[in-house]
Amino acid sequence: MAEKILEIKDLCVEFNTDRGVIRAVNGVNLEVYKGKTLGVVGESGSGKSVTALSIMRLIPSPPGKIARGTIDYRGENLLEIPFDEMRRIRGNKIAMIFQEPMTSLNPVFTVGNQIEEVLELHQKELSKEQRRDKAIEMLHLVGIPSPEKRVTEYPHQLSGGMRQRVMIAMSLACEPDILIADEPTTALDVTIQAQILELMNKLQKELGMGIIMITHDLGVVAETCDDVAVMYCGQIVERAEVKELFNHPQHPYTKGLIESIPSFDSTTGERKDRLPTIEGMVPSLFDLPDGCNFQDRCNFATDKCRGSEGEPVLKSIGTHHDAACFHPLS
Amino acid sequence: MNIWAYIIRRLLYVIPVLLGVCLIIFVLFNMVSPDPTLIMLGKHASLSQMEDLRRELGLDRSWFLQYLDVVKSAFTFEFGRSWSTKQEIIEMIKAGAIPSLTLSVPAFVLSTVISIAISLFVAFFRGTFIDKSVVFLCVTMMSISSLAYILFGQWFFAFKLGWFEISGYEFGFPDFVPYVILPVIIWVMLGLGPDVRFYRTIILDEIYQDYVRTARAKGLGEKVIMFKHVLKNAMIPIITYVIIQIPFLILGALLLESFFSIPGLGGITLNAINSSDFPVVKAMTILISVAYILFSVLTDVLYTLVDPRVRLK
Numbered sequence: 001m002a003e004k005i006l007e008i009k010d011l012c013v014e015f016n017t018d019r020g021v022i023r024a025v026n027g028v029n030l031e032v033y034k035g036k037t038l039g040v041v042g043e044s045g046s047g048k049s050v051t052a053l054s055i056m057r058l059i060p061s062p063p064g065k066i067a068r069g070t071i072d073y074r075g076e077n078l079l080e081i082p083f084d085e086m087r088r089i090r091g092n093k094i095a096m097i098f099q100e101p102m103t104s105l106n107p108v109f110t111v112g113n114q115i116e117e118v119l120e121l122h123q124k125e126l127s128k129e130q131r132r133d134k135a136i137e138m139l140h141l142v143g144i145p146s147p148e149k150r151v152t153e154y155p156h157q158l159s160g161g162m163r164q165r166v167m168i169a170m171s172l173a174c175e176p177d178i179l180i181a182d183e184p185t186t187a188l189d190v191t192i193q194a195q196i197l198e199l200m201n202k203l204q205k206e207l208g209m210g211i212i213m214i215t216h217d218l219g220v221v222a223e224t225c226d227d228v229a230v231m232y233c234g235q236i237v238e239r240a241e242v243k244e245l246f247n248h249p250q251h252p253y254t255k256g257l258i259e260s261i262p263s264f265d266s267t268t269g270e271r272k273d274r275l276p277t278i279e280g281m282v283p284s285l286f287d288l289p290d291g292c293n294f295q296d297r298c299n300f301a302t303d304k305c306r307g308s309e310g311e312p313v314l315k316s317i318g319t320h321h322d323a324a325c326f327h328p329l330s
Numbered sequence: 331m332n333i334w335a336y337i338i339r340r341l342l343y344v345i346p347v348l349l350g351v352c353l354i355i356f357v358l359f360n361m362v363s364p365d366p367t368l369i370m371l372g373k374h375a376s377l378s379q380m381e382d383l384r385r386e387l388g389l390d391r392s393w394f395l396q397y398l399d400v401v402k403s404a405f406t407f408e409f410g411r412s413w414s415t416k417q418e419i420i421e422m423i424k425a426g427a428i429p430s431l432t433l434s435v436p437a438f439v440l441s442t443v444i445s446i447a448i449s450l451f452v453a454f455f456r457g458t459f460i461d462k463s464v465v466f467l468c469v470t471m472m473s474i475s476s477l478a479y480i481l482f483g484q485w486f487f488a489f490k491l492g493w494f495e496i497s498g499y500e501f502g503f504p505d506f507v508p509y510v511i512l513p514v515i516i517w518v519m520l521g522l523g524p525d526v527r528f529y530r531t532i533i534l535d536e537i538y539q540d541y542v543r544t545a546r547a548k549g550l551g552e553k554v555i556m557f558k559h560v561l562k563n564a565m566i567p568i569i570t571y572v573i574i575q576i577p578f579l580i581l582g583a584l585l586l587e588s589f590f591s592i593p594g595l596g597g598i599t600l601n602a603i604n605s606s607d608f609p610v611v612k613a614m615t616i617l618i619s620v621a622y623i624l625f626s627v628l629t630d631v632l633y634t635l636v637d638p639r640v641r642l643k
Contacts, residue, residue: 056547062457090549103540108562108637118548154638170548
């Protein structure tokens with residue numbers, strides 16, 4: 001078993017809105033292991049990005065607030081350490097890349113400058129020249145051609161894929177323990193997506209960091225992750241090792257997600273006539289039903305799911321396989 | 331492309347713009363405005379007197395030649411003589427520029443620096459009570475008439491407390507200082523409301539950008555993020571707003587100068603308008619236009635220094 005480097009316990013994040021307080025993340029438990037990739041999957045608004053931002057303590061506050069829970073990183077609760085200490089961890093031990101490569105870099109500084117800034121902050125022993133060399137080395141590492149030239153260029157001179165590579169170079173400059181990737185390929189076209197994912201897999205093998213891969217794309221999960229957590233309405237509904245999850249989904253929601261991946265029929269090679277979808281809509285966080293949050297969209301819902309026995313909790317239903325469902329599928 | 335080539339090209343563009351501006355000024359002053367001989371000689375002048383004066387002023391020549399005079403004055407700054415004081419206008423401008431600039435430059439610099447500093451401070455505390463009260467204060471200050479500031483300042487600080495001179499001016503440093511302190515303070519107070527609101531909006535626009543979140547994720551402190559990342563991006567709209575005000579500084583402040591009896595260009599212009607002294611008004615119009623055009627070129631040049639995305643095309 002790999003070393004556990006991050007453990008999130010019972011995380012609750014609330015947002016104050018004009019219509020009242022909503023709980024965007026509700027009792028999430030996650031573990032990240034060295035050299036492994038944890039996938040966090042879910043629809044928009046399921047709380048996956050908020051979970052990621054909480055680890056970095058980047059929840060905009062106000063209106064956001066971490067109401068409960070602990071995030072243990074190597075024996076320290078990140079939610080309780082002083083802010084200055086958190087700043088020493090950000091970008092250094094835990095780094096993050098974002099969904100929007102086009103806007104995540106500062107337009108008025110060169111990419112070299114922005115990579116060097118992280119080094120200047122966390123590796124004070126490096127001289128100016130060493131920082132420049134390291135920036136070029138990082139750009140080379142993420143597969144940017146002629147890095148000596150690119151290092152003096154501005155973000156607008158690079159394509160979206162190149163910018164995301166720069167973001168990766170920047171986040172890995174201090175060789176972090178954990179890389180949080182918040183939908184890193186969503187804004188990129190498919191061929192570039194594959195390149196970026198491959199690059200992240202390769203760098204993970206070289207540097208041995210743990211990755212939290214946040215995505216709504218199960219294809220990305222299949223390609224990159226070791227473990228997967230499926231989120232719905234701010235809660236984890238299913239958690240398993242990746243193959244197990246794809247082969248034996250236990251929660252009807254997970255099954256629905258997997259079935260709605262476009263594919264060709266495995267026996268005839270024909271395109272399926274109709275792509276199965278999950279009927280209905282995600283309930284509003286302002287007014288969640290009693291019992292299971294998925295009840296209205298579930299074909300197997302019973303009175304038990306509608307609140308007669310409270311909310312389903314995440315419980316083990318196999319080796320390293322948990323689901324929050326009263327009627328798991330197998 | 332070379333920055334110097336860019337500057338020279340932008341300056342060449344100034345020529346057609348200036349010719350157009352001269353045409354407008356010519357139409358306004360030489361064609362639309364009333365016959366100057368009537369103003370200068372009064373109602374009871376004889377026809378021959380008027381003829382002589384028209385010849386003397388060169389008004390009997392063709393419109394094209396008169397237009398060329400306007401163009402010539404825009405390039406040489408030779409504006410002729412004032413009708414009422416018979417002084418060389420350029421000498422009047424030189425004399426008036428000093429009191430105006432001793433008032434407007436410190437006031438402008440102070441109000442810009444103070445407003446940006448307050449906006450950064452307020453933007454840092456965005457959404458909190460501090461932010462809301464400052465915005466409320468700004469709107470309140472904007473809602474009070476500028477006359478109220480001037481009259482209250484003169485009555486309370488200058489008359490009651492005797493801290494400053496009530497009005498007047500003396501040439502030479504440091505003699506002018508006691509005369510300009512109060513108008514400078516009032517100028518800054520008047521600008522604070524609109525400026526803080528404007529800069530705050532610009533800075534808040536930047537604070538919610540994705541690159542700020544990236545900067546935080548890197549582990550940078552809020553101060554570095556504000557002063558390095560946010561301010562450099564906010565500089566682009568700020569430069570436009572600030573530089574385009576500079577040409578008007580030579581005018582001083584019409585109202586402040588007249589209330590504080592400062593013999594600046596604002597006062598000169600006001601007197602010229604009151605006495606229908608058209609050559610002076612025309613000279614001031616040309617001067618401001620030329621300055622405005624040149625400073626807009628400067629704005630474009632500064633953009634290229636602040637924002638790498640601006641191409642020198």
